[in-house]
Amino acid sequence: AQRVTQPEKLLSVFKGAPVELKCNYSYSGSPELFWYVQYSRQRLQLLLRHISRESIKGFTADLNKGETSFHLKKPFAQEEDSAMYYCALARETASKLTFGTGTRLQVTL
Amino acid sequence: DTGVSQNPRHKITKRGQNVTFRCDPISEHNRLYWYRQTLGQGPEFLTYFQNEAQLEKSRLLSDRFSAERPKGSFSTLEIQRTEQGDSAMYLCASGRTGTGFDEQFFGPGTRLTVL
Numbered sequence: 001a002q003r004v005t006q007p008e009k010l011l012s013v014f015k016g017a018p019v020e021l022k023c024n025y026s027y028s029g030s031p032e033l034f035w036y037v038q039y040s041r042q043r044l045q046l047l048l049r050h051i052s053r054e055s056i057k058g059f060t061a062d063l064n065k066g067e068t069s070f071h072l073k074k075p076f077a078q079e080e081d082s083a084m085y086y087c088a089l090a091r092e093t094a095s096k097l098t099f100g101t102g103t104r105l106q107v108t109l
Numbered sequence: 110d111t112g113v114s115q116n117p118r119h120k121i122t123k124r125g126q127n128v129t130f131r132c133d134p135i136s137e138h139n140r141l142y143w144y145r146q147t148l149g150q151g152p153e154f155l156t157y158f159q160n161e162a163q164l165e166k167s168r169l170l171s172d173r174f175s176a177e178r179p180k181g182s183f184s185t186l187e188i189q190r191t192e193q194g195d196s197a198m199y200l201c202a203s204g205r206t207g208t209g210f211d212e213q214f215f216g217p218g219t220r221l222t223v224l
Binding site: 004006009043044045046049086088096097098099100101102 | 112113142144149150151152153154157165200212213214215216217218
């Protein structure tokens with residue numbers, strides 16, 4: 001069975017501080033990993049996925065197969081980063097997503 | 110086409126009643142997914158379709174739940190004899206296969222409250 005764990009329900013940081021949202025997964029095969037974000041009053045949307053290895057809005061995430069982790073990082077937090085972040089796993093492209101419980105990021109002045 | 114749409118956005122019903130939700134995916138998308146999200150949890154997979162074929166159903170989907178996608182376009186999710194535990198946000202997403210990574214685009218959700 002596949003599982004995604006996000007240990008923090010809430011992460012509060014000051015503007016300009018580094019951000020790291022933790023995500024660990026369990027899956028016996030080679031999963032596809034994603035970060036989804038939900039801004040206030042908006043729908044869930046894809047932020048980034050590990051296969052593209054790109055930086056979106058200053059966020060990056062590296063898949064560490066040894067530690068089964070896919071932590072989301074940003075060097076300098078901005079107020080507009082305040083949102084709910086979900087880590088998700090898929091067994092293969094175009095299959096169902098298994099989500100973590102989410103972490104609320106709160107960026108304060 | 111402005112994205113995935115869901116109707117109604119909110120539904121309040123009494124325990125024991127039947128409810129039906131509708132999802133209209135992005136027009137060229139052949140895959141359609143249903144998820145359920147309760148307070149404090151991430152979305153949980155319920156079922157998905159490729160065109161009109163229902164390819165997978167979660168164990169969460171009891172006999173009271175049924176989903177259809179009759180013409181491979183819009184989909185409906187029906188819950189019969191609703192229970193208070195069915196209260197949740199029901200999310201629909203759509204995607205397209207055959208283009209490498211199949212990003213899932215989510216709708217705004219239907220919030221169900223069972224009294």
